[in-house]
Amino acid sequence: MKIIFSLSIFLIFINTSLANNCADHSASDPSVPLCPEGAGILSEVYPVRMATVSTEVDGGAVHAGSFVSQLFASQPDKPPAVIISGKNTDCAWAKQIVARRAPASKRALWVSNIQCNPESEWNWQQDFMQGYVNSSGQPVVRFNPEYYNGEGRAVYKGLPERIQKCGFETNEEGRGGTNPYMGGNIEGMPPDFCVIGDNVPEAERSFMCNGAKNIMVAPTGFMKVGHTDEIMKTVHTGGPPPCNFKVLVGSVDLAKELMAAAPQDEDFIPTPTDITSNVCGFETEANLSPGSGGSSTTTTQNFLLQYLMPQSAFADLRVEGPDGSRAPSREGRDRRSGSESSEQGSSEPLKTCTPQKFLRNLERSEEGSRNNEIGAKLDNFAEGVKKTMGSKLPQCGDVVERVPMLFTARQDDDAVSIFPNPTNGVNINGTMIYSDPNNKIFDKYLTDLSRKIGVKKRTVNTAEPHRLNGNLHCSTNLLRYCRPRK
Numbered sequence: 001m002k003i004i005f006s007l008s009i010f011l012i013f014i015n016t017s018l019a020n021n022c023a024d025h026s027a028s029d030p031s032v033p034l035c036p037e038g039a040g041i042l043s044e045v046y047p048v049r050m051a052t053v054s055t056e057v058d059g060g061a062v063h064a065g066s067f068v069s070q071l072f073a074s075q076p077d078k079p080p081a082v083i084i085s086g087k088n089t090d091c092a093w094a095k096q097i098v099a100r101r102a103p104a105s106k107r108a109l110w111v112s113n114i115q116c117n118p119e120s121e122w123n124w125q126q127d128f129m130q131g132y133v134n135s136s137g138q139p140v141v142r143f144n145p146e147y148y149n150g151e152g153r154a155v156y157k158g159l160p161e162r163i164q165k166c167g168f169e170t171n172e173e174g175r176g177g178t179n180p181y182m183g184g185n186i187e188g189m190p191p192d193f194c195v196i197g198d199n200v201p202e203a204e205r206s207f208m209c210n211g212a213k214n215i216m217v218a219p220t221g222f223m224k225v226g227h228t229d230e231i232m233k234t235v236h237t238g239g240p241p242p243c244n245f246k247v248l249v250g251s252v253d254l255a256k257e258l259m260a261a262a263p264q265d266e267d268f269i270p271t272p273t274d275i276t277s278n279v280c281g282f283e284t285e286a287n288l289s290p291g292s293g294g295s296s297t298t299t300t301q302n303f304l305l306q307y308l309m310p311q312s313a314f315a316d317l318r319v320e321g322p323d324g325s326r327a328p329s330r331e332g333r334d335r336r337s338g339s340e341s342s343e344q345g346s347s348e349p350l351k352t353c354t355p356q357k358f359l360r361n362l363e364r365s366e367e368g369s370r371n372n373e374i375g376a377k378l379d380n381f382a383e384g385v386k387k388t389m390g391s392k393l394p395q396c397g398d399v400v401e402r403v404p405m406l407f408t409a410r411q412d413d414d415a416v417s418i419f420p421n422p423t424n425g426v427n428i429n430g431t432m433i434y435s436d437p438n439n440k441i442f443d444k445y446l447t448d449l450s451r452k453i454g455v456k457k458r459t460v461n462t463a464e465p466h467r468l469n470g471n472l473h474c475s476t477n478l479l480r481y482c483r484p485r486k
Contacts (some may be wrong), residue, residue, distance in 0.1 A: 021113050022081050022166040025049040027137070027481050033241060035137040035482035036192040040212035042133055043188030044427040045236045045245050046480040048080045049139070050166045051426075052159065053476045055086030055094060056121040057464040064090070065097025067433075067476060070458045072098065072110045074431035080478075081166050083115045083159065085125070091116035119158030124470055125477040126229070127182035128156050131168075132210040137484025139168050142210075144181065146174030168479060175207060184227035184474050185220065189234045189385075190245050191393065199226040216388065219377040223407075224414035229473045231378060231405070232385075233423035237454045238430045243396035246453050247389070248403045248423050249382040252375030255404035255442070256363075259355040262441045268355050271438055271463060275408060275418055279361050280353030355441055367408050374407050374415060401449060404442045416469060420462050422446055424471035426478055431456040435471035438463070 025047065026032075033046055051071060053064045064084050072079040084091045095114055102110045122128070128147040132140045141163055145152040152174070160170040175181045185197040186208055194209030197220030209215050220226040233248045262268065269276050362368060382400050389399050403422040407415040419442060420435035427433070432450060436459040437443050443459070450457035462471045 021079065021109070022049060024078050025080065025167075025481065027139075027167075027483050029483070032481070032483040035133055035484055037485070038192070038213055039135045039210050040133060040192055041186060041188040041194045041210060042131065042139070042480040042482055043190050043193075043245070044234045044480075045190055045241065046482050048075075048428050048478045049481045050081045050083070050163060050168070050479040051476060052083045052085065052125045052479075054121050054123055054125055055084060055090035056123050057468065057475070059464055060086060061090045061093035062097065063460070063462070063464065063475070065094035065101075066460050067472065068094065068098050068110075068114065069101040070433050070460055071426070071428060072102070072106070072113070074433065074456065074458065075429040076103070076106050076110075079110060079113050080428075081113050081115065083117050083162050085117040085119075085159065086121040088116055088118045091118070115162060117158040117162060120155055122155040123465065123468060124182075124184075124474055126184040126470075126474050128152050129159070129477060130183040130186055130208075131477070131479045133482055134169075134210075136486065137482060139479065139481045140210075141168050141170045141479060143170060143172045144174055145172050147182070163479065166479075167481070175204060181208065182227065183477065184225070184229045184470075187228045187232065187234065189216065189247060191242050193388075195228050195232065197221065197226050197228050214392075216385070219381055222374060222377065222415050224416045225469050225474075226414075227474070229424050230417065230421055231381070231423060233425065233427070233473075235427050235432050235453065235455055236430055239454070242393055243399075245399065246401050247385055247399050248401050249385065250378045250405035250421065250423060251382070251402035252371045252378065252405060252407070254402050255406045256359060258404055258441050258445055259359045262355040264354040264356060265440065266352050266354055268440045269353070269358075269438060270440065273438075273467075276353075276358070279358055279365075279418075362406065370409060370415065371407055378405070401453060403449070404437075404439075404445060417466075420466045420471045424462075424473045426473055426476060427455075428478065430454075431458055433458045433460060433472065435462040435466070435473075436460060438466075 053067050055061050055064050057063055064086070068082050068084070071082070084094050091114075095111055098114065099107055099111050129141050129143045132142060134140050143152065143156055143160060147155065164170055181200070185200065187195045189195050192212065193214045193216050194212035195216045195218050196205050196208055198217050199221040200208055205215055218228045218232060220228055220231065223230055231250045235246050235248060237244055237246055362371070382402065386398055386400050389396065393399070405421055406418045408418050409415055419437050419439045422434055422437060422442070425432055425434040432455045434446055434457065437446065447457055460472050462475070465471050465475045
């Protein structure tokens, strides 16, 4: 309790005596990569000057504090400024988590780079704003006031003026209030590509990519939240440009191969979810095989039960205050509807479910053919990236790396990922911060892959955002900058 009290006093002092470090991220620094020719979107090979995150999920203070801690640890000497949107009490908890996890020599620097924004709170920081670069090399952040049927200004209140103080221009220009127009559906890829989902009408793609010369279309329309960050991610691997990157693309076949070859570990899913428990609960051929006498309707209804992470997922992560109280928690908002989610009880724990049983049950259900169809779409996209980049940057060889993904459906028949997708993470300074995949087999693969491509691997528990149809990239926003060519 004495340590916690001391930290609280320390945080109050830091908050009033030190400013954030935006000035250290100068676009004139010769180490900063040159801006792409013309306007467009900056990929993950560019540095981060500012990041945003919200506390509006259950366990939100822990989620924000964990993310910021990992972000700063990835660039400890020159961390980006961070805005935490949400109640001041939640932001204070998040700061305290960062202070505890910071090396003593970096504690003051790290905490001083956190700004609280109590004027708004919204889970999905990625969705209502998008960072671009204009033709002169100036970084610009575009806000969408039409987000969620005109609620945009309310959900990002307080952000534009705070972002402007960090050297970004901001503007507002609305384009629809539905998922295709959200920032998670727009990703940069070297040297000057904008990757955008096929659910964005062709006439809108140039606007959404800020006039980028090269636009690549990704298959995203099959998903409940049809965003490119659910299936691909550019990763900065270090080394000299232009080949200092890899493109991660999801693969259903890889996921199946890994699970089929894995040891028969009945504890390969650390935290049970409703959907994983349901898959493992399928015991008989009658419940699974088409034409075997079982009711496919009943099977599907059982299989598609709500896909919700139990509220207890963050129970062991809550932080106690000086008076023994718990860090504040609240219900988050569903990614599609924007409405507050209802509290759900814990699902039955996984008991005797091996990776092989999980895979067998999945493939025998209706979701087997669904995954095959999705897998074919992802394979075609990966081949398209290889071909395009092979023509654009032949000296770089094959830039595509596949990562495991498995999908299921919700009641409206749109697909969602069973496990948090590896591509739904963030990249900074040669470190990939993944959403924890909640699958020991996939996690080991990501560890090995990260080592192979030369990036550091970190993870953040995104149990609650995943329950609400998003993950780490969805619930954060990293604003990048470049060195102007003129």
